[in-house]
Each structure stands twice: as C-alpha cells, then as structure tokens.
Amino acid sequence: MEITNYELFEVPPRWVFLKLETNTGLSGWGEPIVEGYAKTTRAAVEELLDNYLLGKDPLEIGRHWQAMYRGRHFRGGPILMSAIGGIDQALWDIKGKHYDAPIYDLLGGRTRDRIRVYQWIGGETPDAVAQSAAAEVENGYQTLKLSAVSQVRRIDTPETVERVRERVAAVRSEIGDDVDLVVDLRGRVTSGMAKWLSSELDQYDPMFYEEPVLPEHVGTLPRLESQTKVPLATGERLYSRWDYKQTLDTGAIDILQPSPSHAGGISEVQKIATTAESRDTLMSLHCPLGPISFASCMQLDMALPNAIVQAQNLDIHDTDGNDLLEYLADPSVFQFDDGYVSAPEGSGHGIEIDESYVREQAQSRVDWQSPIWYHDDGSVAEW
Numbered sequence: 001m002e003i004t005n006y007e008l009f010e011v012p013p014r015w016v017f018l019k020l021e022t023n024t025g026l027s028g029w030g031e032p033i034v035e036g037y038a039k040t041t042r043a044a045v046e047e048l049l050d051n052y053l054l055g056k057d058p059l060e061i062g063r064h065w066q067a068m069y070r071g072r073h074f075r076g077g078p079i080l081m082s083a084i085g086g087i088d089q090a091l092w093d094i095k096g097k098h099y100d101a102p103i104y105d106l107l108g109g110r111t112r113d114r115i116r117v118y119q120w121i122g123g124e125t126p127d128a129v130a131q132s133a134a135a136e137v138e139n140g141y142q143t144l145k146l147s148a149v150s151q152v153r154r155i156d157t158p159e160t161v162e163r164v165r166e167r168v169a170a171v172r173s174e175i176g177d178d179v180d181l182v183v184d185l186r187g188r189v190t191s192g193m194a195k196w197l198s199s200e201l202d203q204y205d206p207m208f209y210e211e212p213v214l215p216e217h218v219g220t221l222p223r224l225e226s227q228t229k230v231p232l233a234t235g236e237r238l239y240s241r242w243d244y245k246q247t248l249d250t251g252a253i254d255i256l257q258p259s260p261s262h263a264g265g266i267s268e269v270q271k272i273a274t275t276a277e278s279r280d281t282l283m284s285l286h287c288p289l290g291p292i293s294f295a296s297c298m299q300l301d302m303a304l305p306n307a308i309v310q311a312q313n314l315d316i317h318d319t320d321g322n323d324l325l326e327y328l329a330d331p332s333v334f335q336f337d338d339g340y341v342s343a344p345e346g347s348g349h350g351i352e353i354d355e356s357y358v359r360e361q362a363q364s365r366v367d368w369q370s371p372i373w374y375h376d377d378g379s380v381a382e383w
Helices: 038-053 061-070 077-098 126-138 158-175 191-204 215-225 241-248 265-278 291-303 355-361
Strands: 003-011 015-022 027-030 114-121 143-147 180-184 232-234 340-342
Touching: 003 038, 003 355, 015 038, 015 077, 027 077, 027 291, 038 061, 038 077, 061 077, 061 265, 077 265, 077 291, 114 126, 114 291, 126 143, 126 158, 143 158, 158 180, 158 191, 191 215, 215 232, 215 241, 241 265, 265 291
Parallel strands: 114 143, 143 180
Antiparallel strands: 003 015, 015 027, 114 340
C-alpha cells in the first residue's frame, strides 16, 4: 500500500481538513490547523507531502514521523508541528481502517470506556455568565470552563480584580459544589497578576487554573504553585515532548494540555502523556477545533490512563441542526451522556466524514483572525 494523493479543505468556521488517499482505496483524515494561520499551515503540509510522503507506505507511521521531524535542519514550532500533527492523524486513521480497529486498540487498548468533557461558558456580566453556566448544567455537563479575564493591564487595579472575582463567584453560586469549574487565564496576565488573581479566586475551588502565565514564562510557575491550593495546567501552546519536558521540569504543573492537531499528532501526544504519567501529571487534551481533531483526542483519551477531562467546542450535547457536526455523516457518533462522551466503536477515528458537505463548505471564503487588543497607552495586549 502507498499514499497516492491528498486534498486539503479550508472550511468554516476556521478549520483545515486533510484527506490522504492510498492505492488500495483506503483514505484517512486529519486536521492540521493553527488558528489564524490556515494558509501557512496548509503550505507546510503540502511541502511535507509533496517532498516526502507521497509514494510511501502509510502504515510505517513511526518512520514517517521521524523523517518529517528530523529530516530537515529546522524543526518544531506551531506551524511545522501542526502540519505533522494533521498528517499523523490521517496516517493513524488509515492504519485503523486497514486493521479494522479503533486507533485506541492499536495504542494498547482501552483504559476506560468514556471520558468527561467540558463546555465553555461566557457572558458580559456576572449574571449572564451564571445563566450560561446554569443552561449548560441543564444540558448535562458536569464540568464547565470560564475565560475569567479579557484585556488586563500588566499590573491592573483592584476594580479589575474584583470584576473577575464577581464572575467566578456568580458561577460557583449558581452551579454549587457538585460541578467542576475550570478557570482559564489564557496567558493574558503577568505572573504578578496571576498571583493576585489566584489569591482572590482560590476560595471558589476551581478544578484548575489554565494557562496562568504564558508558556515562555513557565519558570515563574513555582512561585505561583507555592501560594495556591488549585492545580495548575498549561500546554495548548507547546508543540513537542521537548517543550513539555522543560515545563515538567519546573515541578509546578499538575495537568498538561497538548492538542493532537498542534503537538505532532497522536504519535507525539501519546509520548507526552507517558512522560507526564511518570511525573504524576495528568492530561486534559486541548481541542477548540473540529470533529476530526476531537475524534483524535477521543482515541487518545481511551488509551491514556492519566487523561481526566476532554476539551470540546462542538456543543457535543446537541446534534440537531448543529452545523459544527454536519461535517460528519453521523453527528451522533460521539455519544454524550451525563457529561461524558463514550468511545467511538468504528475503525480508525471511528467517524465517517460527509465528504460532499466538506467540499461544499470549502467553497466558502474562510479567513479567521484573532483580534489585536491594545492597552490605553497604545501598547499591544495579550489576546
């Protein structure tokens, strides 16, 4: 068997899908995307496929990963690792279909039957975000995630801190103590502000603080870890086992959050998780992306003993008229029940892509970009 062709589809709202084809008729799907850099990521995928992978046996995933990573002088970073990640996902999809098995069976078999998923909540005011939380609990979620801060100055005022506290307090008051709440700081605050905010928010018992500081400032995490009772999580902007080793070496992180669409695919995330397990560190795979990336996460979640909760941005509880799931022939394949999603049973990713819908949506113009924020003094703020 050999890889004979590929196609890339840029589709709404901000995703890129990759289809790898073989001479046996089997095909595999991946999701190589860096949000806001879709065209750049596509170009990296094309270079890897055109200059290396076409004509190769898709079953030799380990060899191909090493060649794509080590075969060039420059390596790592979001673009190259996301390109490798999407290709790796598609190769695993082909391999699973070839052996008529879910990917998790090829990774060693299940360590669980289902995993908790969390739902993002939002709102402009404390009352609005509390209402959003109540609605999602009613939808069946037992874990919620709140972006606690928007634009924050490098050292902000007590009023700003109080507004953040009020948002978190309103949600905790609404959902009670039986529902977990992840508080995401999104790397938007300095280490000094992270200390201040955590001292005000600890009383509301978050499940963990996500990205309390930017990944380039992980050296400051031990100071924060020493003063908060809440577990710390990071990793959505780390791209390889070597990046994660530096983070684990701080001794301050409790939960890692790699994305198989950014951190080198299924192959690399499994290695990251194994290293994390040896450090008593948990996994919560990151996935603000599409159904192929989510399917890859689910395959890993079933195989990883240290996975605890799965991110998703697909409103997975509601399949009726859900345009985010219409890329699937069967949108109900991710079985949601009581805040958990069960493992897909089919071969490969366990999903069937509605290719006609993908092709139709790929005719749309997609150019998603994050906003650029500015402080009052004209300096650029973290988004």
